[in-house]
Amino acid sequence: xxxMTGRRLLFAAPVLLxxxxxxxxxxxxxxxDPVKSYAGTAGLSASQETLDQLRANLGVDQPLVAxxxxxxxxxxxxxLGDSAVMRRPVAxxxxxxxxxxxxxxxSAFVLAILLGTALGVAAARRPGGWLDRCVGSAAYTLEAAxxxxxxxxxxxxxxxxxxxxxxGGLTDSGSDTVTFGQVASHLVxxxxxLGVSQMPWFxxxxxxGVADALEEDPVRGARARGLSERTVxxxxxxxxxxxxxxxxxxxxxxxxITGALLIETVFSWPGIAAATVEAATSVDFPLLAALTVLATxxxxxxxxxxxxxxxxxxxxxxxxx
Amino acid sequence: MTARSIRGTAAAALAGSLAFTATACSxxxxxxxxxxxxxxxxxxxxxxxxxxxSPLLGYGKDGNSKLFDGLLAVDGDMNLRPALASxxxxxxxxxxxxxxxxxxxxxxxxxxxFSAADxxxxxxxxxxxxxxxxxxxxxxxxxDVTARGEDTVVFTLKYPYAPFAxxxxxxxxxxHLAGRQDVNTGPFTTKPVGTGxxxxxxxxKGEKISFKANPDYWDGEPKVxxxxxxxxxxxxxxxxxxxxxxxxxxxxxxxxxxxxxxxxGRRTYSAxxxxxxxxxxxxxxxxxxxxxxxxALDIAVDRDTMVDKVLDGAGRAAHGPVPTGSExxxxxxxxxxxxxxxxxxxxEAGWKTGRDGVxxxxxxxxxxxxxxxxxxxxxxxxALAYASDAKKAGIDIKTQAGTWEVIExxxxxxxxxxxxxxxxxxxxxxFSLLNSTLAGDGFNNMAWYDNPAVDKALDAGRxxxxxxxxxxxxxxxxxxxxxxxxxxxxxxIDHVYVVNDTWGTLTTQVEPHDHGLASGPWWNVxxxxxxx
Numbered sequence: 001x002x003x004m005t006g007r008r009l010l011f012a013a014p015v016l017l018x019x020x021x022x023x024x025x026x027x028x029x030x031x032x033d034p035v036k037s038y039a040g041t042a043g044l045s046a047s048q049e050t051l052d053q054l055r056a057n058l059g060v061d062q063p064l065v066a067x068x069x070x071x072x073x074x075x076x077x078x079x080l081g082d083s084a085v086m087r088r089p090v091a092x093x094x095x096x097x098x099x100x101x102x103x104x105x106x107s108a109f110v111l112a113i114l115l116g117t118a119l120g121v122a123a124a125r126r127p128g129g130w131l132d133r134c135v136g137s138a139a140y141t142l143e144a145a146x147x148x149x150x151x152x153x154x155x156x157x158x159x160x161x162x163x164x165x166x167x168g169g170l171t172d173s174g175s176d177t178v179t180f181g182q183v184a185s186h187l188v189x190x191x192x193x194l195g196v197s198q199m200p201w202f203x204x205x206x207x208x209g210v211a212d213a214l215e216e217d218p219v220r221g222a223r224a225r226g227l228s229e230r231t232v233x234x235x236x237x238x239x240x241x242x243x244x245x246x247x248x249x250x251x252x253x254x255x256x257i258t259g260a261l262l263i264e265t266v267f268s269w270p271g272i273a274a275a276t277v278e279a280a281t282s283v284d285f286p287l288l289a290a291l292t293v294l295a296t297x298x299x300x301x302x303x304x305x306x307x308x309x310x311x312x313x314x315x316x317x318x319x320x321x
Numbered sequence: 322m323t324a325r326s327i328r329g330t331a332a333a334a335l336a337g338s339l340a341f342t343a344t345a346c347s348x349x350x351x352x353x354x355x356x357x358x359x360x361x362x363x364x365x366x367x368x369x370x371x372x373x374x375s376p377l378l379g380y381g382k383d384g385n386s387k388l389f390d391g392l393l394a395v396d397g398d399m400n401l402r403p404a405l406a407s408x409x410x411x412x413x414x415x416x417x418x419x420x421x422x423x424x425x426x427x428x429x430x431x432x433x434x435f436s437a438a439d440x441x442x443x444x445x446x447x448x449x450x451x452x453x454x455x456x457x458x459x460x461x462x463x464x465d466v467t468a469r470g471e472d473t474v475v476f477t478l479k480y481p482y483a484p485f486a487x488x489x490x491x492x493x494x495x496x497h498l499a500g501r502q503d504v505n506t507g508p509f510t511t512k513p514v515g516t517g518x519x520x521x522x523x524x525x526k527g528e529k530i531s532f533k534a535n536p537d538y539w540d541g542e543p544k545v546x547x548x549x550x551x552x553x554x555x556x557x558x559x560x561x562x563x564x565x566x567x568x569x570x571x572x573x574x575x576x577x578x579x580x581x582x583x584x585x586g587r588r589t590y591s592a593x594x595x596x597x598x599x600x601x602x603x604x605x606x607x608x609x610x611x612x613x614x615x616x617a618l619d620i621a622v623d624r625d626t627m628v629d630k631v632l633d634g635a636g637r638a639a640h641g642p643v644p645t646g647s648e649x650x651x652x653x654x655x656x657x658x659x660x661x662x663x664x665x666x667x668x669e670a671g672w673k674t675g676r677d678g679v680x681x682x683x684x685x686x687x688x689x690x691x692x693x694x695x696x697x698x699x700x701x702x703x704a705l706a707y708a709s710d711a712k713k714a715g716i717d718i719k720t721q722a723g724t725w726e727v728i729e730x731x732x733x734x735x736x737x738x739x740x741x742x743x744x745x746x747x748x749x750x751x752f753s754l755l756n757s758t759l760a761g762d763g764f765n766n767m768a769w770y771d772n773p774a775v776d777k778a779l780d781a782g783r784x785x786x787x788x789x790x791x792x793x794x795x796x797x798x799x800x801x802x803x804x805x806x807x808x809x810x811x812x813x814i815d816h817v818y819v820v821n822d823t824w825g826t827l828t829t830q831v832e833p834h835d836h837g838l839a840s841g842p843w844w845n846v847x848x849x850x851x852x853x
Contacts, residue, residue: 031726039455040372041835042379044741044764045753047458051763057453057505082506084453086526087373089506160561167562169528169551268528278527 012300023292024068027283034060037282038084081286090290101271105260111195116202124210139200147197147259151266154193165189168268190267205248209241250306254299360851362547366559366571370552375510376492377446379456385839389492389515392421397828416481416786423472427539429495431514437468442496453505481784484746518543518847543847570820575633578817586822590842591815592829595742597639598703600809601768606734608689613670619806621663621714631702639810641799642750649747651799663714680715688717693738695722704738732767742834747795748783770807825852
């Protein structure tokens with residue numbers, strides 16, 4: 001187990017290197033001009049001399065490899081550089097926003113897992129029953145529905161028609177103190193939408209796993225011994241039915257990140273994903289590279305976590321190698 | 322490890338991440354006043370957000386920045402009045418020195434006094450090559466700025482520049498704070514301290530900017546104690562949140578503002594502006610560069626219909642960069658829509674109508690592309706209307722959408738549906754649009770306009786300190802534009818705002834191209850008072 005963790009971490013370093021270089025290469029090849037987006041409307045009346053000066057100051061006049069190498073060497077020493085689009089050090093941007101993203105993603109993830117598991121177990125008890133059919137078709141529909149579309153739908157219904165929940169932001173527009181109640185009420189819609197959009201995968205895995213487990217010999221044996229339905233379901237079937245879901249938890253991390261990207265934009269949630277969109281369209285190298293490293297690390301850790309969980313939960317599964 | 326301990330570990334991990342969240346998200350707020358009544362706070366919806374709140378990077382360069390004051394300010398009639406200066410500047414005889422005496426009772430909101438050193442610091446920093454201020458071109462006339470004692474600042478210019486005083490509305494930053502950090506990315510860019518009527522309480526990027534009244538403001542504490550600008554890019558969402566009562570006022574496109582016309586509790590304001598839409602007719606294009614084609618297009622286009630249909634009536638026909646309502650507008654240069662005359666001009670110049678209705682001359686087909694910024698509905702509508710009017714005169718204009726990255730390399734030969742407009746001085750727009758030395762310099766003189774008579778008049782206009790002489794110079798420019806129109810000016814656009822009636826009748830300034838943040842009826846929110 002420790003060996004697997006160590007090997008995966010060793011492997012992560014070259015992956016991260018390649019990914020950051022890829023980000024610089026793709027950004028450099030994109031038609032967007034970082035100077036234009038930095039200058040904004042002022043750029044439309046700026047002289048060429050001013051624009052050239054900006055290009056030199058922002059350090060984007062250098063070749064791709066030089067840009068990347070400079071970023072990398074200072075990143076290793078802990079200096080993530082300055083974000084041009086946010087006009088501040090990258091480290092500040094990330095520390096200020098990461099927490100809100102983690103809060104949103106964690107709430108959504110917990111909601112998706114709890115909801116998916118509860119519904120999955122309930123549906124597996126009576127395969128083909130009304131609950132199974134209803135939730136099953138809803139899950140397939142949700143799987144196909146884009147998260148941003150669900151978000152717009154939720155805003156339209158809960159914020160505009162019913163007026164019960166705020167349409168966006170971290171707090172009310174008139175208030176500028178971040179209180180628990182404010183954040184909690186503003187978190188409900190984005191977290192629910194993100195959670196619900198992730199729910200189908202968990203539901204489908206759990207339902208299948210538990211339904212299969214109920215057919216297995218040990219469960220049949222337990223039933224034959226006259227154990228209560230509750231013990232059979234939660235004590236036997238649930239535990240073996242949950243195994244496939246453990247792998248799912250890790251592999252859903254990338255989906256969760258892309259989902260959060262859209263949800264944060266729709267709900268003007270001041271998280272890291274919204275900054276990623278801005279960094280990408282403005283070719284903000286330092287910010288984009290740092291955010292990509294974060295996302296890649298999250299995916300690698302997610303995969304490692306799911307493998308570890310699986311190995312721990314089922315002793316028959318070894319740790320690779 | 323059993324399942325139980327896994328659950329335990331998972332719970333611990335979750336608790337840890339929540340605890341991390343709680344510490345990482347400490348509230349950047351520096352405290353806020355008590356929640357006032359309805360009339361003591363105002364929330365307005367705007368469409369654009371500044372990139373930075375530092376004047377050193379260009380924030381508030383046209384005055385009116387709420388957090389800061391300039392040496393001078395512009396009032397509701399667009400006249401200059403003293404702000405941090407105690408009087409309008411003394412201008413030297415040759416027009417190259419401007420001397421400002423400063424008020425001595427002004428403090429920055431952190432309690433430190435304001436002095437001449439701050440003014441010198443602000444201007445020198447902006448002009449410094451290391452400062453990423455994209456608007457520094459506007460201060461190109463400055464040779465040097467020096468302090469004479471605590472309360473006098475002297476600007477020396479490279480050449481006589483009559484509109485210079487208009488540029489000194491730009492906000493003054495405190496040297497003792499901004500001078501001690503990275504000017505481009507330091508904390509001052511997001512947490513500024515100024516001398517203005519409001520203090521920043523919170524800026525949540527992409528969401529809102531909140532202000533509270535500065536109790537020690539030298540010009541009196543504002544009655545609106547809390548002021549919030551909510552950043553809502555989508556027009557429909559802004560209108561909905563205004564209707565829902567979430568906002569007290571908002572900028573809206575004319576068609577959405579119409580929905581509030583019969584609302585008893587709200588008023589609609591149309592701010593006149595210098596915000597023009599124009600078509601560049603590049604000199605290097607064989608068709609668009611032809612004088613007869615330019616003159617024909619200038620009168621073939623039906624500006625009044627554009628105002629009615631494209632702008633829903635919220636705007637005026639434009640005959641040049643100077644709006645018809647301005648004192649600098651030259652009467653008699655209005656272009657009257659006259660298709661027959663346009664056709665006559667083209668016929669006389671040898672542009673013969675071909676079989677497909679498009680004219681040709683010496684084998685050149687009267688056709689050129691017209692680019693507009695993709696996603697900009699207003700520019701698209703203008704471009705389509707222009708192309709349709711031109712078609713009637715036998716000129717085939719192909720409209721194409723693109724981003725600036727696509728458009729910019731083509732500007733030398735292709736037409737562009739451009740916008741701009743800076744109120745204050747006739748020099749600002751006309752010099753950068755028409756001066757031949759600025760042809761193709763960034764986005765200046767996009768049409769590569771080259772007319773020696775105009776160049777001469779533009780120089781005369783900016784150098785002379787005498788208003789009569791300046792007026793004569795700009796009259797020449799506008800008359801030359803009739804003879805040789807390098808651009809087809811289409812409309813000046815009104816900016817429409819809807820605001821709750823709580824504060825009585827409000828006023829608006831004449832607005833620039835850039836809108837929604839410093840302008841709007843809240844240009845003087847510090848002077849608002851609740852209706853009794």
